[in-house]
Amino acid sequence: MTSPRWDVVVAGAGPAGLAVAAACADRGLSVAVVAPSTRPWTHTYGLWADELATAETTLLGGAAAGARYPTTLVRTGAGDHDLRRPYARLDNELVHATLLERVRAAGGELVTGRVGQVRDGRVAVLDDGAELTGTVVVDARGGGPGTAQQRAWGERVAGPVPDVVPVGGALLMDWTALRDPADPRPPAFLYGMGLDDGTVLLEATSLAGRPPVPLPALRDRLHAHLARHGLRSVGEPEKVAIPLDARATGTGGVPVGAAAGRVHPATGYSVASSLRLGPVVADAVVGGAGPAEVAALVRSRRRRATLGLLGIGREVLLGLDEAATDRFFQAFFTLPSRAWAAYLDVDSSPAAVAAAMLRVAAALPAAGRRTLLTGVVRALRS
Numbered sequence: 001m002t003s004p005r006w007d008v009v010v011a012g013a014g015p016a017g018l019a020v021a022a023a024c025a026d027r028g029l030s031v032a033v034v035a036p037s038t039r040p041w042t043h044t045y046g047l048w049a050d051e052l053a054t055a056e057t058t059l060l061g062g063a064a065a066g067a068r069y070p071t072t073l074v075r076t077g078a079g080d081h082d083l084r085r086p087y088a089r090l091d092n093e094l095v096h097a098t099l100l101e102r103v104r105a106a107g108g109e110l111v112t113g114r115v116g117q118v119r120d121g122r123v124a125v126l127d128d129g130a131e132l133t134g135t136v137v138v139d140a141r142g143g144g145p146g147t148a149q150q151r152a153w154g155e156r157v158a159g160p161v162p163d164v165v166p167v168g169g170a171l172l173m174d175w176t177a178l179r180d181p182a183d184p185r186p187p188a189f190l191y192g193m194g195l196d197d198g199t200v201l202l203e204a205t206s207l208a209g210r211p212p213v214p215l216p217a218l219r220d221r222l223h224a225h226l227a228r229h230g231l232r233s234v235g236e237p238e239k240v241a242i243p244l245d246a247r248a249t250g251t252g253g254v255p256v257g258a259a260a261g262r263v264h265p266a267t268g269y270s271v272a273s274s275l276r277l278g279p280v281v282a283d284a285v286v287g288g289a290g291p292a293e294v295a296a297l298v299r300s301r302r303r304r305a306t307l308g309l310l311g312i313g314r315e316v317l318l319g320l321d322e323a324a325t326d327r328f329f330q331a332f333f334t335l336p337s338r339a340w341a342a343y344l345d346v347d348s349s350p351a352a353v354a355a356a357m358l359r360v361a362a363a364l365p366a367a368g369r370r371t372l373l374t375g376v377v378r379a380l381r382s
């Protein structure tokens with residue numbers, strides 16, 4: 001085989017790819033990133049403020065890399081609940097530019113193109129036939145479609161809108177705002193936060209649907225809500241479709257991010273975990289691990305067991321109607337914060353996730369507990 005020109009070749013320039021590329025460049029490894037484009041990411045990426053702080057420390061050189069929301073509100077039929085865990089939003093332009101700059105500064109190469117195939121974990125074959133050989137090829141080309149998806153339709157309105165989203169805070173989920181007693185399906189919640197330009201982003205969100213909820217249904221729910229509050233939207237909508245059960249698509253190389261199937265199966269989050277994983281992958285390569293060993297680290301038995309349990313949680317949620325979903329989240333967020341936080345993190349141990357699931361079952365009223373346990377049994381059998 002041709003001797004590797006690069007230590008690491010990364011296919012894809014999303015959060016997962018650039019996190020690995022920058023962490024490798026920081027450690028003195030030679031890096032090439034191949035992607036159709038290296039424009040800044042356009043999605044609004046939310047994460048917990050503590051996760052943002054970790055990324056700032058371990059990956060972003062200590063620079064502040066996003067907006068913070070001290071209040072994180074969940075609104076259910078039981079009322080408002082401040083989670084007392086601040087939320088955050090990634091500053092895409094800054095994080096993207098910081099990561100790219102780290103790669104460039106270390107002599108890394110940015111190649112415009114598409115990787116069609118990865119051979120032997122070491123050779124990235126581009127669509128035009130060019131080959132880039134690395135000690136390790138990292139596959140960060142994003143995920144497959146899946147059958148269940150989170151969907152959301154978001155629009156911006158002039159802020160602040162204190163009766164909808166706490167001023168300076170984030171609305172993680174409001175299960176009361178979008179209710180339509182005449183049409184209770186799909187269960188949908190409102191998500192929202194203030195943006196840097198003074199507008200407030202509001203998203204009508206279907207947590208999980210199989211088949212996915214059509215975006216126009218969410219748009220209509222959002223528009224009805226805006227009309228009730230006399231709000232007018234500005235700018236372009238944000239359309240969200242996140243596959244929740246896509247299998248790992250990364251073949252042949254070291255898959256990371258959505259390509260590794262590492263999107264949270266019940267919530268669709270992956271960015272914080274991808275930013276955390278970059279340095280882990282880089283350390284393994286520096287330590288002499290080859291493609292198979294690094295891939296085994298990313299998709300270890302422990303990590304797969306956690307994803308499996310979280311997938312059961314998704315299947316349970318898929319079976320709940322609007323009222324049951326509201327009751328589920330009332331119970332979920334009354335758990336100790338360590339328990340619900342463990343469930344929301346794809347990097348938690350399987351034991352921590354299982355414990356959170358048992359606690360939420362115990363916290364539900366009898367009817368809800370029956371629904372949850374029936375769902376778990378059904379999901380385990382399927």
Ligand SMILES: Cc1cc2nc3c(=O)[nH]c(=O)nc-3n(C[C@H](O)[C@H](O)[C@H](O)COP(=O)(O)OP(=O)(O)OC[C@H]3O[C@@H](n4cnc5c(N)ncnc54)[C@H](O)[C@@H]3O)c2cc1C
Nearest residue numbers: 012013014015016045046114115141142257258269270271
């Ligand atoms: C609108 C939206 C909002 C979201 N909001 C959140 C959120 O708030 N928080 C959160 O945690 N997650 C969120 N997600 C989910 C998920 O985290 C994102 O999808 C995230 O971008 C996944 O990161 P990634 O780097 O794994 O893949 P992607 O971001 O999909 O990046 C894939 C990269 O690979 C490149 N590529 C594709 N094909 C090839 C090829 N053949 N060769 C080379 N390169 C290729 C692409 O150009 C891109 O650069 C959101 C998703 C969407 C769609």
